[in-house]
Amino acid sequence: DLNSDKHALLQFSATVPHGRKLNWSPDIPACTSWIGINCTKDGSRVIGLHLPAVGLHGPIPSDTLGKLDALIILSLRSNRLSGNLPPDLLSLPSLRYVNLQHNNFSGYIPSSLSPNMDFLDLSFNSLTGTIPTTVQNLTNLTGLDLQNNSLVGHIPNLNLPRLRLLNLSFNNFNGTIPSSLHKFPVSSFVGNHICGPALNQCLTINPPSPSPIYSPQKSGKKPSIGAIIAIATGCSALVFFMLLFITLCCIKRKNCPVSLASKGKSSRSEKPKEDFGSGVQEAEKNKLVFFEGCSYSFDLEDLLRASAEVLGKGSYGTTYKAILEEGTTMVVKRLREVVMGKREFEQQMEMVGRVGRHPNLVPLRAYYYSKDEKLLVYDYNASGSFSSLLHGNRESGRSSPDWDSRLKICLGAAQGIAHLHSSGGGKFVHGNIKSSNVLLTQDFHGCISDFGLTSLMSSPTVPCRTVGYRAPEVIETRKFTQSSDVYSFGVLLLEMLTGKAAVVQSPGHEDVVDLPRWVQSVVREEWTAEVFDVELMKYRNVEEELVQMLQIAMACVAMLPDMRPSMEEVTKMIEEIRPFDTENQHSLDQGSNCTTPEI
Numbered sequence: 377d378l379n380s381d382k383h384a385l386l387q388f389s390a391t392v393p394h395g396r397k398l399n400w401s402p403d404i405p406a407c408t409s410w411i412g413i414n415c416t417k418d419g420s421r422v423i424g425l426h427l428p429a430v431g432l433h434g435p436i437p438s439d440t441l442g443k444l445d446a447l448i449i450l451s452l453r454s455n456r457l458s459g460n461l462p463p464d465l466l467s468l469p470s471l472r473y474v475n476l477q478h479n480n481f482s483g484y485i486p487s488s489l490s491p492n493m494d495f496l497d498l499s500f501n502s503l504t505g506t507i508p509t510t511v512q513n514l515t516n517l518t519g520l521d522l523q524n525n526s527l528v529g530h531i532p533n534l535n536l537p538r539l540r541l542l543n544l545s546f547n548n549f550n551g552t553i554p555s556s557l558h559k560f561p562v563s564s565f566v567g568n569h570i571c572g573p574a575l576n577q578c579l580t581i582n583p584p585s586p587s588p589i590y591s592p593q594k595s596g597k598k599p600s601i602g603a604i605i606a607i608a609t610g611c612s613a614l615v616f617f618m619l620l621f622i623t624l625c626c627i628k629r630k631n632c633p634v635s636l637a638s639k640g641k642s643s644r645s646e647k648p649k650e651d652f653g654s655g656v657q658e659a660e661k662n663k664l665v666f667f668e669g670c671s672y673s674f675d676l677e678d679l680l681r682a683s684a685e686v687l688g689k690g691s692y693g694t695t696y697k698a699i700l701e702e703g704t705t706m707v708v709k710r711l712r713e714v715v716m717g718k719r720e721f722e723q724q725m726e727m728v729g730r731v732g733r734h735p736n737l738v739p740l741r742a743y744y745y746s747k748d749e750k751l752l753v754y755d756y757n758a759s760g761s762f763s764s765l766l767h768g769n770r771e772s773g774r775s776s777p778d779w780d781s782r783l784k785i786c787l788g789a790a791q792g793i794a795h796l797h798s799s800g801g802g803k804f805v806h807g808n809i810k811s812s813n814v815l816l817t818q819d820f821h822g823c824i825s826d827f828g829l830t831s832l833m834s835s836p837t838v839p840c841r842t843v844g845y846r847a848p849e850v851i852e853t854r855k856f857t858q859s860s861d862v863y864s865f866g867v868l869l870l871e872m873l874t875g876k877a878a879v880v881q882s883p884g885h886e887d888v889v890d891l892p893r894w895v896q897s898v899v900r901e902e903w904t905a906e907v908f909d910v911e912l913m914k915y916r917n918v919e920e921e922l923v924q925m926l927q928i929a930m931a932c933v934a935m936l937p938d939m940r941p942s943m944e945e946v947t948k949m950i951e952e953i954r955p956f957d958t959e960n961q962h963s964l965d966q967g968s969n970c971t972t973p974e975i
């Protein structure tokens with residue numbers, strides 16, 4: 377509440393060009409309301425209003441600027457301010473820096489703009505209408521960020537000599553990119569229906585659907601009864617089919633684990649009853665195929681003699697941790713239901729081996745193929761998976777991963793998937809993105825595992841434990857695409873942000889609902905902050921980054937595949953939240969010498 381004295385401790389001080397120092401002291405609330413803020417004790421005038429992410433809400437009073445006539449900086453980003461922007465809000469000649477991103481402002485961008493403006497950020501609001509032509513007069517403008525609004529019309533020819541940063545992505549612009557803006561990257565325009573040389577052709581990615589996460593109070597309009605019925609019917613059908621599917625899946629496969637507890641966890645010294653290698657022919661015990669550059673000295677016989685522990689039963693078979701007698705620990709995946717012939721299998725494995733040379737991918741080290749046994753060999757990663765880090769900690773007493781670690785892991789995972797998608801002539805699809813397939817290095821880099829396996833299977837299996845990650849069209853068509861990978865990654869991001877599993881029990885109901893729908897329902901009723909994992913709310917000054925990540929996640933889980941961004945775009949958007957030093961990343965694949973990470 378801007379009128380309360382809750383923010384009384386906020387201080388602002390700056391030196392104005394002519395050298396006079398202004399202090400914005402705790403005395404400010406005594407000046408009754410924020411529109412009277414400039415009546416500081418010494419009568420000096422306020423030149424900056426900087427109140428980011430402090431929970432301000434409601435509309436900005438229309439006569440604000442009559443009182444703040446010396447304002448240079450207006451920064452109210454990441455609040456819950458709503459309503460139309462007052463027509464004169466951005467018109468004060470003193471205004472130079474405006475940042476109102478991540479609020480709920482609606483209506484048009486005021487056409488009266490300070491001619492001295494050098495930075496204008498109105499991104500992540502619900503603004504409509506066109507870009508006012510007066511923007512062309514802002515010759516000092518160095519940055520213009522209008523991304524994630526509902527702006528329409530043509531992009532004006534902005535001949536602004538100082539403009540360095542431009543982001544118009546995820547709006548409803550159409551037409552072509554004017555020549556003056558060709559120097560900006562594709563990411564500046566993505567999510568619109570526009571064409572231009574920078575894009576080679578017309579953009580195919582449409583703006584995300586106006587879900588409540590983008591505009592919780594968009595235009596104040598309520599959906600029609602018909603729309604409500606359609607949405608309700610659609611959601612019920614989705615939940616029904618999901619439940620039906622889960623049930624069928626579990627009936628069909630008796631070995632579908634009901635809980636994590638049912639996973640075999642034998643001790644190191646004791647071999648479990650179920651073991652890998654029983655289908656290996658005696659004559660073939662030297663037939664383990666290693667990838668070029670590997671320096672492992674064990675062979676298949678050594679691997680079969682190893683002490684094995686079941687790590688889990690996944691969609692493709694059982695995964696074992698194998699401790700060889702010489703001390704090396706490897707992971708062996710025993711595939712089931714592979715229908716491919718030997719030659720085809722070998723070709724596929726060669727491809728997987730080649731593609732896997734990336735810091736954010738878990739490389740396949742070796743494989744074995746015979747009629748009765750198919751084995752894949754990977755390094756063992758002692759730090760476990762993102763899933764166990766997120767969901768396993770509270771019981772084990774380990775602390776929940778902090779925001780920085782989560783962000784870093786997700787960026788790594790996104791980079792890994794983006795690399796996969798650019799491989800195989802841009803046709804490679806993972807088909808099983810989920811948090812247990814994101815393994816972690818010791819220093820918390822996310823690495824994607826299990827790639828290249830979906831095509832080995834007899835039919836595109838939709839495993840019961842991974843239903844929550846499946847894009848709606850996959851459940852229907854059983855076809856995996858790069859867009860369905862993006863959807864799964866979006867669910868993974870939501871899992872990271874909420875701390876919840878991909879399928880959640882909806883509060884007060886017995887039925888389960890997938891995470892994207894749960895997030896949407898919470899955001900519709902409450903405010904975004906309710907969605908986030910309480911563990912994340914402990915950190916200060918991260919709200920804005922959380923909301924940004926939530927926007928990315930929701931773009932990924934758009935119902936229509938064409939509406940989802942590509943993984944390359946997702947990676948860029950995450951990088952924009954917080955740039956990491958990617959050059960110094962450690963990886964599972966340290967070099968190409970197949971070094972097993974320390975155990």
Ligand SMILES: Nc1ncnc2c1ncn2[C@@H]1O[C@H](COP(=O)(O)OP(=O)(O)OP(=O)(O)O)[C@@H](O)[C@H]1O
Pocket residue numbers: 687688689690691692693694695707738754755756757758760761808812813815825826839842
């Ligand atoms: N290289 C590895 N190092 C350490 N743990 C691993 C490794 N590969 C897999 N795991 C872990 O072993 C467990 C079983 O993996 P598996 O891939 O068989 O099943 P899943 O990931 O649960 O399901 P899916 O088969 O659908 O991917 C998972 O918890 C996974 O994180």
